[in-house]
Structures are given as C-alpha cells and as structure tokens.
Amino acid sequence: xxxxxVIQIRNIKKYFRDVKAVDGIDLSxxxxxxxxxxxxxxxxxxxxxxxIEGLQKPDLGEILIMNRHWKGxxxxxxxxxxxxxxxxxFIDKLTTTEILRLFASFYGIGEKRIDEILExxxxxxKRKAYTVxxxxxxxxxxxxxxxxxxxxxxxxxxxxxxxxxPNSRREIWDILLNLKKNQHTTMILTTHYMEEAAFLCxxxxxxxxxxxxxxxxxxxxxxxxxxxxxxxxxxxxxxDTLNLNNxxxxxxxxxxxxxxxxxxxVTEILLALPHIxxxxxxxxxxxxxLECRKMTLDDLFISLTxxxxxx
Amino acid sequence: xxxxxxxxFREFVREPGIIFWSIIFPIAMAWVLGIAFSRQSELxxxxxxxENSREQYPPFREFLNDSKKITKEILDENTECxxxxxxxxxxxxxxxxxxxxxxxxxxxxxxxxxxxxxxxxYPDSLEYFFDPINPQAKTIFIMLSSAINxxxxxxxxxxxxxxxxxxxxxxxxxxxxxxxxxAMNSLLWGxxxxxxxxxxxxxxxRMVATPMKKSxxxxxxxxxxxxxxxxxAAILWTFAYFYFRISLQGSFLALATIFLAGNIAFSGxxxxxxxxxxxxxxxxxxxxxxxMPMMILSGIFxxxxxxxxxxxxxxxxxxxxxxxxxxxxxxxxGSGITQVAGNSAILxxxxxxxxxxxxxxxxxx
Numbered sequence: 001x002x003x004x005x006v007i008q009i010r011n012i013k014k015y016f017r018d019v020k021a022v023d024g025i026d027l028s029x030x031x032x033x034x035x036x037x038x039x040x041x042x043x044x045x046x047x048x049x050x051x052i053e054g055l056q057k058p059d060l061g062e063i064l065i066m067n068r069h070w071k072g073x074x075x076x077x078x079x080x081x082x083x084x085x086x087x088x089x090f091i092d093k094l095t096t097t098e099i100l101r102l103f104a105s106f107y108g109i110g111e112k113r114i115d116e117i118l119e120x121x122x123x124x125x126k127r128k129a130y131t132v133x134x135x136x137x138x139x140x141x142x143x144x145x146x147x148x149x150x151x152x153x154x155x156x157x158x159x160x161x162x163x164x165x166p167n168s169r170r171e172i173w174d175i176l177l178n179l180k181k182n183q184h185t186t187m188i189l190t191t192h193y194m195e196e197a198a199f200l201c202x203x204x205x206x207x208x209x210x211x212x213x214x215x216x217x218x219x220x221x222x223x224x225x226x227x228x229x230x231x232x233x234x235x236x237x238x239x240d241t242l243n244l245n246n247x248x249x250x251x252x253x254x255x256x257x258x259x260x261x262x263x264x265x266v267t268e269i270l271l272a273l274p275h276i277x278x279x280x281x282x283x284x285x286x287x288x289x290l291e292c293r294k295m296t297l298d299d300l301f302i303s304l305t306x307x308x309x310x311x
Numbered sequence: 312x313x314x315x316x317x318x319x320f321r322e323f324v325r326e327p328g329i330i331f332w333s334i335i336f337p338i339a340m341a342w343v344l345g346i347a348f349s350r351q352s353e354l355x356x357x358x359x360x361x362e363n364s365r366e367q368y369p370p371f372r373e374f375l376n377d378s379k380k381i382t383k384e385i386l387d388e389n390t391e392c393x394x395x396x397x398x399x400x401x402x403x404x405x406x407x408x409x410x411x412x413x414x415x416x417x418x419x420x421x422x423x424x425x426x427x428x429x430x431x432x433y434p435d436s437l438e439y440f441f442d443p444i445n446p447q448a449k450t451i452f453i454m455l456s457s458a459i460n461x462x463x464x465x466x467x468x469x470x471x472x473x474x475x476x477x478x479x480x481x482x483x484x485x486x487x488x489x490x491x492x493x494a495m496n497s498l499l500w501g502x503x504x505x506x507x508x509x510x511x512x513x514x515x516x517r518m519v520a521t522p523m524k525k526s527x528x529x530x531x532x533x534x535x536x537x538x539x540x541x542x543x544a545a546i547l548w549t550f551a552y553f554y555f556r557i558s559l560q561g562s563f564l565a566l567a568t569i570f571l572a573g574n575i576a577f578s579g580x581x582x583x584x585x586x587x588x589x590x591x592x593x594x595x596x597x598x599x600x601x602x603m604p605m606m607i608l609s610g611i612f613x614x615x616x617x618x619x620x621x622x623x624x625x626x627x628x629x630x631x632x633x634x635x636x637x638x639x640x641x642x643x644x645g646s647g648i649t650q651v652a653g654n655s656a657i658l659x660x661x662x663x664x665x666x667x668x669x670x671x672x673x674x675x676x
Contacts, residue, residue, distance in 0.1 A: 053520055054520070055516060055519075055520060055676055075522055078520065078521055078522045079522050083517075083520050085513055085516060085517055085520075087513060088512070088513050088514060088517050089512040089513065089514060090512075090514060091318060091322055091509075091514065093321065093322055093325035093326065094318060094321060094322070098317075098318065098321065101314060102314045102315070102318055103518075103521060105313070105314035105315075106518070106521040106522050106523040107521065107522060146517075
C-alpha cells in the first residue's frame with residue numbers, strides 16, 4: 001500500500017439487479033500518479049469511476065479521496081476534483097467561452113483562468129463558436145478544459161478520447177502529458193485503447209466483469225508471471241491435433257474460432273518456431289499470416305480473458 | 312446564479328422558433344379569436360329548409376319576401392338558398408341562410424355540423440328539428456320563430472339593453488385567460504422540457520459534479536422563466552390594449568401578485584414533472600397530460616360553467632383556473648389585492664410544495 005495515497009478504494013462492490021458491475025475492487029493511488037483503467041465495454045470501469053466521482057454510491061466497501069469520505073465532505077471534494085464524463089454534450093446555442101464561464105462561476109473563478117484554459121485546450125479560435133458547431137475532438141477538449149478549470153488535485157477522465165480520430169486523440173494526450181509534467185495532479189483515466197494506457201500512464205489496471213485481472217506498470221504486466229513473446233497465425237485444420245501442450249516453451253495457447261487464429265504465448269520465439277513449423281508442415285494443416293512479436297497489452301488481455309479489448 | 316440565469320436567456324433568444332411560439336402565435340390566437348367572436352353575428356346561420364312544393368306557409372313566405380336568392384355549392388351540388396338579413400339597432404346584424412334540400416341531405420348537413428336546425432314547411436305551420444341540448448340550435452329556433460311570427464317586435468323590444476362597453480365583451484373574457492395560459496405553457500414547457508433534455512445529455516450530471524448548489528440550479532430556471540413570462544405577457548397585453556382597447560380595471564399590484572403566484576405554481580409543477588422523467592418523449596407526454604385538461608377545462612376560451620355542476624368545484628381548484636379567474640377578476644371586475652390573496656396564497660403554496668418535493672426526489676443522474 002502506497003504511503004499517503006490520494007485515492008483509496010477498499011473492497012468496492014456495486015450491483016445492478018443480478019449484474020455485478022463492480023465486484024470487490026481494491027486500489028491505492030499515490031499523489032501525482034497517472035493510472036489507467038483498461039478493459040472492454042461492460043468491464044465496470046465507468047461504474048467504478050462514477051463511484052470515485054461521487055455520482056454513484058457503492059453497495060459495499062469504501063472510497064477515500066484525500067483521506068475523506070464523500071459523505072459530509074461533498075463540497076470540499078467537489079472543489080478539488082475535476083471530471084470528464086463519457087459523452088457529455090453541451091447546450092447547443094452557448095459558445096465555448098460561455099460554457100467555460102458557467103463552470104468557472106461554480107468555482108468562483110474569474111475570466112483570467114478562462115483564457116488560460118482556452119489556451120491550454122487550444123480552442124482560442126473557437127471561443128465564440130456555438131458548441132453545436134464544434135467537432136468531436138473540440139468538444140472533448142472543451143470537456144477536458146472544464147475538468148481542469150479548478151486546477152484539480154484529482155482528475156478523473158472517463159474515456160476522454162473515445163470515438164476520436166488519431167490526430168484529435170494525440171492532441172488530448174499532449175494536454176495530459178503537459179499536465180503531468182507541470183502539475184502534481186493525480187489522474188485516473190478509463191480507456192479501452194491499450195496504446196493510450198501505455199503512452200500516458202504510470203500504472204495500468206486491467207479490468208473485466210467487475211474485477212481487477214492484473215495491475216502494475218506496463219513492464220511489470222508484460223513480464224510478471226507471463227511469457228513475453230507471441231507467435232500468431234491463421235490455421236486451416238484442427239488446432240487440437242497440433243499437440244503442442246507438452247512443450248516447456250509454451251505458456252498458453254489461444255484459439256479464436258471466428259478468425260481461425262492461433263495465438264501462442266511462448267518463452268522464446270526462436271525456441272518455439274521450428275517446432276511449430278515442423279508440426280504444421282503436413283497436409284493436414286495450412287498456416288497463413290504468421291506473425292512473431294513481443295507481447296502487448298492486448299495479448300495480455302487475451303491471455304487473461306480469451307477475448308480482445310475491443311470486443 | 313447569475314451565470315445560470317444568463318444561460319437560460321441565451322438559449323431562449325438564440326432559438327429561432329421562439330419568436331413565433333412566444334410572440335407571434337399568442338398574438339395571432341388573440342386576434343383571430345377576438346375578431347371571430349366579436350363578429351359572430353355577421354356570420355351566416357345556416358338552416359335546412361324542406362319546402363312544401365304544393366302549398367306554402369304564408370307567414371314564413373312573408374318573412375322570406377325580401378330575402379336574397381343565391382346558389383351555393385352544398386354537398387357537391389349547386390343548391391338554391393334564401394338569404395335573409397335581420398338588422399336591429401340593439402342586436403346588430405343576423406344573417407339566416409335557408410338551404411332548400413330534402414330530408415336525407417338535411418340530416419347529412421346536420422351530422423357534419425354545417426347546420427344546427429332543419430325546418431319543414433307545412434301549409435299551416437313550420438316544424439323545427441334540432442338537438443334540444445345544442446345551445447346554438449335553441450338560439451336559432453328562438454330567433455327564427457320570434458322573427459317569423461312577430462317580425463321585428465322582439466328584436467327592438469325596449470326590454471333589451473345591449474352591453475357592449477369594455478369589460479363585457481368576449482375579448483375581455485379571453486385576454487386574461489390567454490395571459491394565464493401563456494404563463495403555464497411558458498413555464499411547464501420551458502422548465503420541464505429543458506431539465507429533461509439536460510439530464511438526457513448528461514449535462515446535468517456534469518454540473519452536479521461541481522460545487523454548484525442544486526437548489527440554485529433549479530431556482531435559476533424559475534427566475535429566468537419568470538422574466539421571460541413577464542415579457543411575453545407584456546407583449547400580448549400591449550397588443551390587446553392597442554387593438555382591442557383592453558384596459559385594467561383593478562389594481563396593478565393585484566395583477567402582479569397573482570401573476571407571480573401562478574408562475575411559482577407552474578414552476579414548482581414543472582420541476583416535479585421533470586424530477587424522475589427518463590427522457591424527453593415521456594416528458595412530452597407527461598406535460599401534455601397536465602396541460603391539456605387545464606387548457607380545455609379552465610375557462611380560458613369559454614366559461615367552465617358550461618360543464619356539469621359536479622365538475623365545477625374540481626375545475627375551480629385547478630391552478631390554471633385559479634390564475635385565470637383571478638387575472639380576469641382584476642382586469643374586468645376591478646379586483647384588488649384582497650380579492651386575489653386567497654388564490655395567490657394557494658398557488659404559491661402549491662408551487663413551493665411541488666418544488667420541495669421535486670428537489671427531494673430529483674434524479675440528477
């Protein structure tokens with residue numbers, strides 16, 4: 001457990017009828033750490049983040065932010081956290097500046113900060129544009145700007161780049177990286193883009209079906225208790241007849257019946273590949289699209305759950 | 312709070328349809344209804360006449376002596392009609408158009424609402440066929456039978472003293488009702504619908520996750536909408552003053568009091584309606600369920616005393632009825648603050664209760 005963690009989550013559970021949206025999560029996040037909650041749709045990321053944001057109440061467990069519970073400390077905590085929700089839409093016929101001014105008024109913040117935010121999120125040219133006329137990327141940047149208005153100690157972003165093109169995503173990353181460099185903001189970011197988690201965050205938590213499957217830095221996740229090399233190919237033939245399981249270089253084999261793809265988690269490609277080619281050389285099999293690489297987070301997710309992050 | 316109020320105003324004025332719905336439509340409605348009902352007697356009252364081909368009834372034929380013979384297209388056929396105009400100094404001009412046709416066609420016209428009465432001519436009498444519950448049919452029967460039998464005697468009776476001064480006209484009845492109706496629609500649609508939309512866009516959720524006070528958020532809607540309702544009412548009243556010469560006979564303070572109380576009532580109701588409503592489709596339905604009965608029953612366009620006696624106490628307790636009755640009393644009965652105090656207190660209390668309940672159960676996300 002980190003000393004003086006800014007956010008502490010202890011055995012949090014949340015149920016919706018018979019669905020366990022969050023099923024016993026423990027997390028401890030120190031100051032200035034950027035943490036990614038990585039997982040597919042329906043993993044429970046948004047539910048968890050909304051409980052941290054105080055927008056939903058857990059059924060069990062507790063959440064402490066800056067050593068404070070939400071109950072009795074709502075006003076204090078709202079002044080010190082910034083959030084960006086998944087898919088916030090704004091009032092169509094208000095301008096960018098008017099929206100920022102509205103949210104600034106909630107914190108008692110003046111015009112100077114609004115100008116700073118416009119510069120930070122690179123929307124100076126769009127200060128008088130109606131929000132309905134902003135592009136998706138510009139709206140996301142505006143949402144981020146609102147989240148940063150009060151210079152929060154804790155920043156909670158729910159899929160801030162979802163649905164954006166690569167350039168727009170990159171712009172948001174730049175803003176966040178600048179924030180990391182210049183402030184001591186603690187951030188939780190939910191995403192289903194593994195490259196976003198890998199690029200931005202110090203620590204990654206992989207979630208699925210309301211539970212944490214793995215957590216750590218990127219290097220820790222890819223090397224701890226797992227092999228770090230992948231051999232992948234498309235196979236015509238019965239994968240069960242390959243009989244690769246007795247080999248000590250094989251950690252795990254994954255068969256995707258829809259794509260007819262075999263993914264082998266091996267200790268070393270150079271050790272494994274000759275055996276695989278030998279086995280598949282008979283007329284019973286045909287392999288195409290052979291690929292050998294280092295393990296990625298997506299591969300790690302497949303090895304943990306049997307499906308892709310984007311499924 | 313100021314920023315919250317400002318955003319409501321900005322949204323209001325930047326919506327192109329607002330000019331039509333808030334200003335042009337109410338004025339147009341007042342103008343059309345005012346004109347229509349002030350000149351109703353000049354419209355032709357159509358009556359089916361089943362003539363007797365062999366012998367005619369002399370008093371009726373004498374009545375038709377100076378009538379005009381015209382041809383009109385009735386039921387896709389060119390049909391002969393007699394048009395008789397009765398002019399009276401006291402009762403104005405009344406035009407009767409007798410459509411000469413057979414019984415089957417006559418019944419069809421009755422069913423379609425094009426006539427309210429059928430007359431059948433016999434050699435020694437006239438027979439009148441009409442629905443005795445239909446007030447317009449009864450009026451036509453009384454006017455025709457007295458005119459045919461007594462000619463102008465009844466029309467010029469010294470017992471008739473026409474009331475045509477300001478305050479007794481239909482338009483004097485209508486305008487106060489329209490002011491109340493305008494306030495109700497402005498508040499219920501302007502507040503409820505906007506809140507439901509904000510919730511569905513997750514904007515409300517985002518705002519609630521700031522230090523913003525929830526009560527201030529809701530009150531800002533009330534203040535903004537009250538100011539807008541005042542502007543809308545002022546425009547309608549200005550039009551009515553200059554065009555129809557509507558004037559205020561009671562005190563302005565009484566009018567302001569009941570107007571404010573009505574606004575508080577409808578704001579509270581609007582917040583309660585939007586408190587748990589999932590989306591704008593359900594919201595639209597709910598708002599209609601609340602507004603439509605009041606629009607029809609509350610005595611805006613015609614007196615609610617036309618409804619059965621058992622319904623009247625219920626109707627009188629409806630918020631729109633209380634507001635319209637009190638505004639009407641101030642305009643045309645000269646009521647002051649003491650006369651409207653009761654309804655004002657009830658409306659204010661209703662609004663505050665609805666607001667507090669709504670705030671307590673409000674689904675912010």
